[in-house]
Amino acid sequence: MSDSRWREFxxxxxxxxxxxxxxxxxxxxxxxxAVHQGLSPFAAQTTSSIIxxxxxxxxxxxxxxxxxxxxxxxxxxxxxxIRHALYSASVAPHIAHLKPIWKYVLAYLLTDEAYVVxxxxxxxxxxxxxxxxxxxxxxxxLWSSWQVSTLIGILAGGSMGENWPxxxxxxxxxxxxxxxxLKDRPSVAAAITAGVIGLLTFHFPYKTGLLLxxxxxxxxxxxxxxxxx
Numbered sequence: 001m002s003d004s005r006w007r008e009f010x011x012x013x014x015x016x017x018x019x020x021x022x023x024x025x026x027x028x029x030x031x032x033x034a035v036h037q038g039l040s041p042f043a044a045q046t047t048s049s050i051i052x053x054x055x056x057x058x059x060x061x062x063x064x065x066x067x068x069x070x071x072x073x074x075x076x077x078x079x080x081x082i083r084h085a086l087y088s089a090s091v092a093p094h095i096a097h098l099k100p101i102w103k104y105v106l107a108y109l110l111t112d113e114a115y116v117v118x119x120x121x122x123x124x125x126x127x128x129x130x131x132x133x134x135x136x137x138x139x140x141x142l143w144s145s146w147q148v149s150t151l152i153g154i155l156a157g158g159s160m161g162e163n164w165p166x167x168x169x170x171x172x173x174x175x176x177x178x179x180x181x182l183k184d185r186p187s188v189a190a191a192i193t194a195g196v197i198g199l200l201t202f203h204f205p206y207k208t209g210l211l212l213x214x215x216x217x218x219x220x221x222x223x224x225x226x227x228x229x
Contacts, residue, residue: 013138015117015121026054027146027152087115186221189221
């Protein structure tokens with residue numbers, strides 16, 4: 001690996017690291033919850049490797065525990081994770097020049113926290129021949145910590161989720177990720193609209209309120225962006 005690639009990779013690792021303070025506890029709780037719901041340790045760990053999306057994993061495990069069918073679980077996971085299509089559309093212009101194998105790897109690593117770090121870096125520094133190594137460093141850091149924290153939760157057992165008061169950690173992490181990106185009226189409007197709709201639809205089944213909030217926020221931001229132009 002050349003020096004420039006290594007520097008980009010380490011920069012991605014460094015910028016992603018502070019976010020792990022809010023992510024790791026939830027990985028541990030997921031591992032404990034999965035075992036508590038009856039999944040084998042192997043199945044619980046595999047869930048973190050295949051789905052690799054905390055909110056979708058939590059609801060999938062809860063549905064499994066409730067005896068939901070495979071079709072229902074797949075549909076709910078799809079709905080909860082459909083926001084990643086929006087992330088992909090945002091990142092696509094920056095990685096269009098890469099070979100397919102790189103796109104596959106980065107698509108797998110594209111989560112909420114990795115996306116925010118990567119797109120912020122692209123917006124700040126633009127595209128370069130080695131910029132995708134930054135994306136890789138951020139994604140690998142998040143992926144590794146999620147797998148390890150899941151394993152710790154599995155080994156610790158099902159009581160961890162009941163005893164650890166960390167319910168505030170993940171929301172605070174997302175707030176810290178979003179606020180730096182609120183730089184103009186369209187972005188502020190998108191955030192406020194999504195937040196309000198999210199609160200109003202909090203009790204919608206299968207987290208569909210999150211999807212509605214996301215689309216309403218995007219619509220509000222686009223509308224104001226068009227008016228500004």
